[in-house]
Amino acid sequence: MIGIKENGVMKIVSGYVGKTDVTEQDILNAIITHNNSDTAHADMRSDIATAESIARGRNQARVFATTAMMNDWLDNTDNQALLNVGDNLFIVEREEPDWWWDGAQPQMLETEKVDLTDYFTKAEINNLLSGKVDILTFNVALDGKLGKTETAADSEKLGGQLPEHFANKEWAMNRESIVLANNTDLNTIVTPGNYRSLNDANAQSMLNTPIEMLGGFSLQVLRMGNAEHQVMQVLYTATNYGRCFYRYCTASGEWRNWLNMESTAKRIVDGTDFNNINNGNWYVNNSASAQTMFNLPIANMAGMLYCTALDASDTSARQQIYTTFNMTAVYGRGKSGSPSVWSEWRRIDRPDYSTTEQQTGEKWIDGKPIYRRVFTGNIVAAANALQATTLISSGIQNLVKSGGWLQLGSDSKILLGTTTAQNTFPQIETISSIYLTGAGALALQSASILARAGTTNNAYQIWVEYTKS
Numbered sequence: 001m002i003g004i005k006e007n008g009v010m011k012i013v014s015g016y017v018g019k020t021d022v023t024e025q026d027i028l029n030a031i032i033t034h035n036n037s038d039t040a041h042a043d044m045r046s047d048i049a050t051a052e053s054i055a056r057g058r059n060q061a062r063v064f065a066t067t068a069m070m071n072d073w074l075d076n077t078d079n080q081a082l083l084n085v086g087d088n089l090f091i092v093e094r095e096e097p098d099w100w101w102d103g104a105q106p107q108m109l110e111t112e113k114v115d116l117t118d119y120f121t122k123a124e125i126n127n128l129l130s131g132k133v134d135i136l137t138f139n140v141a142l143d144g145k146l147g148k149t150e151t152a153a154d155s156e157k158l159g160g161q162l163p164e165h166f167a168n169k170e171w172a173m174n175r176e177s178i179v180l181a182n183n184t185d186l187n188t189i190v191t192p193g194n195y196r197s198l199n200d201a202n203a204q205s206m207l208n209t210p211i212e213m214l215g216g217f218s219l220q221v222l223r224m225g226n227a228e229h230q231v232m233q234v235l236y237t238a239t240n241y242g243r244c245f246y247r248y249c250t251a252s253g254e255w256r257n258w259l260n261m262e263s264t265a266k267r268i269v270d271g272t273d274f275n276n277i278n279n280g281n282w283y284v285n286n287s288a289s290a291q292t293m294f295n296l297p298i299a300n301m302a303g304m305l306y307c308t309a310l311d312a313s314d315t316s317a318r319q320q321i322y323t324t325f326n327m328t329a330v331y332g333r334g335k336s337g338s339p340s341v342w343s344e345w346r347r348i349d350r351p352d353y354s355t356t357e358q359q360t361g362e363k364w365i366d367g368k369p370i371y372r373r374v375f376t377g378n379i380v381a382a383a384n385a386l387q388a389t390t391l392i393s394s395g396i397q398n399l400v401k402s403g404g405w406l407q408l409g410s411d412s413k414i415l416l417g418t419t420t421a422q423n424t425f426p427q428i429e430t431i432s433s434i435y436l437t438g439a440g441a442l443a444l445q446s447a448s449i450l451a452r453a454g455t456t457n458n459a460y461q462i463w464v465e466y467t468k469s
Contacts (some may be wrong), residue, residue, distance in 0.1 A: 067096050074106065123228065129193060177218060183207065186219070188256055190231050192327040195219040200239070210247070210258035211279060211385070215239030227251035265304060268293065275342055278318055279309045297322050297331035297345035316340035321348075352464055360465065369401055370468040377442070379406070379458045391434075394441040397469035399442070402434045404462030416462050434464055442466065 062083075064070040070089055073079050089099040089106055094117075100105035120128070165262035185207040189195060196218045197203035203213040216238040216330045224230050234246045235258075243263040265281040274295040282305040284290045290300050303324040309317060318335040322345070330349035335342045351358035364370055375391050405413040418435070436442055442464060 008289070060084065061090055063090045063092060065092050067091055067093075067099075068097065070106070120226075124226070127223075179218070180206065186233065186235075187249075189219065189221055189233070190229050190249065192221050192223045192231065195221070208255070209241070210235060210245035210260075211237075212276065213237070213239075224248065225251055226450065229253040274305070274320065277305065277307050277320070279307050281306055295342070297333070297347075298324070298329065301329075318342075362469050364398060364400060365400075366467070368397070370465050370467055372463060372465045374404075374461065374463045375444070376461045379460060389444045390441055391444055391464065392466075394440045395468055396436055396440045396466050397432065397440045398467040399436045400465040400467065402462060402464045404460065406462075407459040416460075434462070438465075440469055 014438045020362070061238060062073075064073065070091065083101045085101060085103040087101040087366050088109070089101060091098055098109040101107075151355055168181070177196040179198050180189070180195050180202070181268070182202055182205045184205075187208045197206065200213075202213045203209075203216045206213065208218075214237075218236045218238070220234045220236075222234070224232050229249045230251045230337075232246060232248050237243045237245075243266070245258045246261060247258045248256045260280060263345055265283045268277070268282045268284050269288070270289050270292040272293050274293065282304070284293065284296075284302045286302050287300045290302055301324050303322055306321045306323075308319050316336070316338065317340065320333055320335075320342075322331045331345045332348045333343045333345045344351075350360055350362075351372065353372070353374050355374045355376065360370045360372050362370045372419045377389065379389055400415060404416045406416060407413050433444065434444055444460065444462065
């Protein structure tokens with residue numbers, strides 16, 4: 001088909017059937033109709049739309065924590081309709097690739113992800129900038145700085161505070177500290193800064209404190225790493241005898257146990273119940289003070305108390321050791337179970353009396369350890385006859401001391417080694433004793449027991465302390 005334009009009219013020279021003259025406007029209308037058709041030039045129209053979107057800056061980005069979360073979002077066709085060709089689909093997880101939308105499905109971005117490990121997060125930057133200095137305020141502050149020849153003691157440029165305040169750690173912390181609300185869990189305080197309790201009741205309502213708070217405290221939180229929870233807490237008590245504790249939180253958010261910075265023992269307040277002391281080193285000042293206290297191991301006896309725990313925030317497992325000031329006795333007890341209860345006090349500086357041989361913790365003059373053992377049994381009665389009951393057959397070097405009782409008749413008992421006349425106890429003349437043979441045998445001798453009419457076998461419970469060869 002050949003068309004020639006002449007005087008504004010398109011004339012068909014050849015190849016056109018049915019019409020000889022077509023106006024230029026008719027041809028333009030036909031082209032427009034063709035271009036507006038949804039089926040005409042499908043591939044070309046798609047490419048043009050893509051190029052136009054990019055040129056106009058319509059592409060955008062969406063962020064997902066993981067690839068799986070992105071795929072779940074794309075499964076919804078309504079979500080797909082929100083996307084433009086070329087939109088980026090970023091994945092937060094470091095080891096996962098990023099994607100872009102091609103109009104039908106996500107395509108993997110071929111560029112390598114940027115490692116942001118060494119960069120601060122927005123939250124961390126906000127924390128760092130929380131103490132930023134206002135430049136106008138800073139300029140005013142410069143006008144009030146100390147001159148080169150001024151001393152702190154003479155200057156009026158210390159904000160109206162005395163110079164000694166700046167050497168006082170408690171004043172410095174409380175001056176700009178944040179007051180904690182009632183029932184605050186100290187595990188949640190991870191933003192660096194200074195904090196404090198409002199009053200005694202407020203302090204006593206707090207959770208995860210190092211000890212049972214008797215009064216107010218100041219808390220300092222220090223950043224120890226890049227992670228949000230990686231901080232150290234330092235707590236100063238206003239009461240509880242001015243103690244100081246610290247602990248550390250790992251990057252994963254796990255709090256370590258509170259530790260006591262001070263090893264000096266603190267005096268126990270009169271009227272204290274030992275059941276309420278959960279950790280630390282303490283002392284009872286004197287016997288008068290001891291008389292006011294509860295659940296001591298021994299009444300009216302001043303001494304030192306050592307309390308240990310596996311976890312300062314958990315009061316269900318504890319051990320207490322109490323020593324008298326002159327170290328004449330050491331007592332111990334523990335707390336465990338659910339619900340947890342304190343056990344009875346036990347004296348632990350020497351063993352309990354037992355039928356099993358025990359070391360007493362003492363030594364004889366030759367440096368050898370002293371042992372103790374309880375023996376029980378019966379001495380067989382015999383008319384006018386000597387009796388000996390062997391307790392230990394050999395291996396004994398020295399006999400240190402002994403004690404106990406022997407039974408006389410059906411219900412009477414008398415201490416070992418007691419001497420008595422025949423008319424007092426007709427069945428005996430003297431009481432038996434412990435002796436050591438040359439062969440190293442330990443025996444209970446009943447030489448003094450002379451069986452009389454109507455007597456029976458004589459029971460005994462005795463203890464002996466000795467050294468071994």
